[in-house]
Amino acid sequence: MMNDFLWWRDGVIYQIYPRSFADSNGDGLGDLPGVTSRLDYLSDLGVDAIWLSPFYPTPDKDFGYDISEYCDVDPRFGTLADFDRLVTGAHRRGIRVVLDMVMNHTSDQHPWFLESRSSRDNPKRDWFIWRDRPNNWQASFGGKAWTFDPVTGQYFLHLFTPAQPDVNWRNPEVRKAQLDAFRFWLERGVDGFRLDVFNAYFKDDRFRSNPPKFGLRGFDRQEHIHDIDQPEMMPLLDELRALLDSYPERYAVGETYLGAPEKAVSYCGPDKLHAAFSFDFTMPASEAAAALRIHPFNPDWVLQKILEREAAFDAAGVWPTTVMSNHDVMRAASRTCRGADDRMAKLAMALLLTLRGTPFLYYGEEIGMRDLALKRSEIMDPPGKKYWPIYPGRDGCRSPMQWDASPNAGFSSAQPWLKVNPDYPRRNVAAQRADPDSLFNFTKKLIALRKGTPALRGGNFVPLTGCPRGVLAYLRRAAEQTVLVALNFSGRAARLPVPAAAWTPLLSTGALPAEVRTEVRLAPHEVLLLINS
Numbered sequence: 338m339m340n341d342f343l344w345w346r347d348g349v350i351y352q353i354y355p356r357s358f359a360d361s362n363g364d365g366l367g368d369l370p371g372v373t374s375r376l377d378y379l380s381d382l383g384v385d386a387i388w389l390s391p392f393y394p395t396p397d398k399d400f401g402y403d404i405s406e407y408c409d410v411d412p413r414f415g416t417l418a419d420f421d422r423l424v425t426g427a428h429r430r431g432i433r434v435v436l437d438m439v440m441n442h443t444s445d446q447h448p449w450f451l452e453s454r455s456s457r458d459n460p461k462r463d464w465f466i467w468r469d470r471p472n473n474w475q476a477s478f479g480g481k482a483w484t485f486d487p488v489t490g491q492y493f494l495h496l497f498t499p500a501q502p503d504v505n506w507r508n509p510e511v512r513k514a515q516l517d518a519f520r521f522w523l524e525r526g527v528d529g530f531r532l533d534v535f536n537a538y539f540k541d542d543r544f545r546s547n548p549p550k551f552g553l554r555g556f557d558r559q560e561h562i563h564d565i566d567q568p569e570m571m572p573l574l575d576e577l578r579a580l581l582d583s584y585p586e587r588y589a590v591g592e593t594y595l596g597a598p599e600k601a602v603s604y605c606g607p608d609k610l611h612a613a614f615s616f617d618f619t620m621p622a623s624e625a626a627a628a629l630r631i632h633p634f635n636p637d638w639v640l641q642k643i644l645e646r647e648a649a650f651d652a653a654g655v656w657p658t659t660v661m662s663n664h665d666v667m668r669a670a671s672r673t674c675r676g677a678d679d680r681m682a683k684l685a686m687a688l689l690l691t692l693r694g695t696p697f698l699y700y701g702e703e704i705g706m707r708d709l710a711l712k713r714s715e716i717m718d719p720p721g722k723k724y725w726p727i728y729p730g731r732d733g734c735r736s737p738m739q740w741d742a743s744p745n746a747g748f749s750s751a752q753p754w755l756k757v758n759p760d761y762p763r764r765n766v767a768a769q770r771a772d773p774d775s776l777f778n779f780t781k782k783l784i785a786l787r788k789g790t791p792a793l794r795g796g797n798f799v800p801l802t803g804c805p806r807g808v809l810a811y812l813r814r815a816a817e818q819t820v821l822v823a824l825n826f827s828g829r830a831a832r833l834p835v836p837a838a839a840w841t842p843l844l845s846t847g848a849l850p851a852e853v854r855t856e857v858r859l860a861p862h863e864v865l866l867l868i869n870s
């Protein structure tokens with residue numbers, strides 16, 4: 338059974354935000370040797386791959402998502418030799434390594450851009466997007482997507498901050514240079530890539546303005562039809578896939594920018610990406626809810642999201658991914674839990690690890706880390722600075738990993754770059770490892786169960802109808818076995834009728850029932866898994 342185990346489809350991928358994971362040299366910033374020192378932890382947790390958010394040289398205007406050199410390590414994070422040691426150590430433990438490729442834009446300090454902006458006839462002028470007059474495109478972090486550069490009297494395009502100029506993927510030299518960067522890391526043994534906002538690489542070749550639509554912010558008040566999702570992306574994905582396929586078992590997952598499931602699947606296939614994120618459970622139902630930070634995490638909303646993505650991914654024959662938290666959104670535990678009670682975090686974890694699709698676990702999610710509350714003066718994230726207090730930015734979900742109860746949570750011997758969540762003396766890895774009922778031990782158990790249970794890995798998704806209020810229940814059905822997953826979102830006990838079968842209790846956050854006949858009783862917020870094989 339394990340012979341056909343394909344790491345990126347059947348395994349669990351763990352996202353590491355390197356500056357916040359583990360600091361090995363006492364400068365308050367996490368680094369690559371820090372990650373290497375925690376590989377045993379990751380192996381014990383049972384993850385199959387790590388995705389490293391950017392560690393390349395960067396002026397940090399968007400915390401590493403503004404890169405000034407693609408084929409190197411920022412000295413604050415280590416060296417290329419440290420990187421090689423990390424890859425070797427990971428591979429020795431059967432852990433694959435996925436890198437974050439930010440190729441829609443560079444930093445404005447990248448030598449390519451410095452050359453490009455130096456004069457209109459510089460050979461790299463056309464490596465970026467320069468125009469005499471701006472159109473109506475908006476930057477996703479606020480304001481116009483065009484900034485006037487007085488040196489040469491033209492505007493350059495940036496879909497994010499002005500410190501992140503968009504490269505011109507239509508230029509063949511740019512295309513070659515970017516694909517060479519992929520090759521550079523493949524040659525160093527990297528197993529896969531996460532492509533940052535890949536569907537924005539190409540822009541309309543006539544630079545037409547976007548049509549208007551109703552929305553809150555300027556960015557949302559237009560249909561993004563000319564600044565993203567251009568047809569030129571498909572042949573590029575084909576070329577990238579051919580490059581990946583020239584190495585064994587390589588992988589690419591795209592961050593589909595402004596992407597519903599139908600759009601995400603259109604970029605996947607045997608000659609395109611292996612997978613693309615659809616942020617079904619991280620994105621609030623509406624922009625207004627996002628602004629107000631309301632998240633409708635209830636059975637109806639969750640089921641509707643599951644059905645939408647099942648329909649899109651199934652129809653296209655594409656394997657889904659599941660994300661509850663990442664470095665851009667509020668952590669799942671902060672959205673779903675009240676106070677320090679982790680029962681809803683276990684429920685969200687159960688969804689992540691029992692749905693059809695590759696689970697992406699975000700560092701600290703396994704111990705239910707909560708978002709950090711920051712004062713206005715402490716905010717560093719560009720969109721947070723712009724939109725506070727309506728939108729506080731993304732610093733909250735990026736606080737240092739809480740390893741133990743020692744000073745700075747065992748993350749660093751120095752003052753960390755970003756505050757440690759003050760709850761760390763109680764909420765940390767060491768404490769949760771010692772507690773059999775902790776979210777950590779629940780997560781570890783469920784990862785092992787998923788990997789060892791074919792129905793949980795590959796089975797069909799079949800929702801159960803007739804669930805009591807507050808309960809979501811579904812089957813994962815494979816040829817040889819069926820797993821029933823019951824999730825009680827409500828704070829009240831419930832009775833769930835179950836289909837007739839010889840069910841055996843598999844896992845519960847409450848008390849495992851001795852036997853199951855026609856119904857099961859669920860405690861408030863209980864997660865229960867039954868198996869029939």
Ligand code: GLC
Nearest residue numbers: 399402439497533534664665
């Ligand atoms: C992606 C990243 C985000 C970054 C942006 C610009 O959305 O996930 O963190 O700010 O791209 O690179």
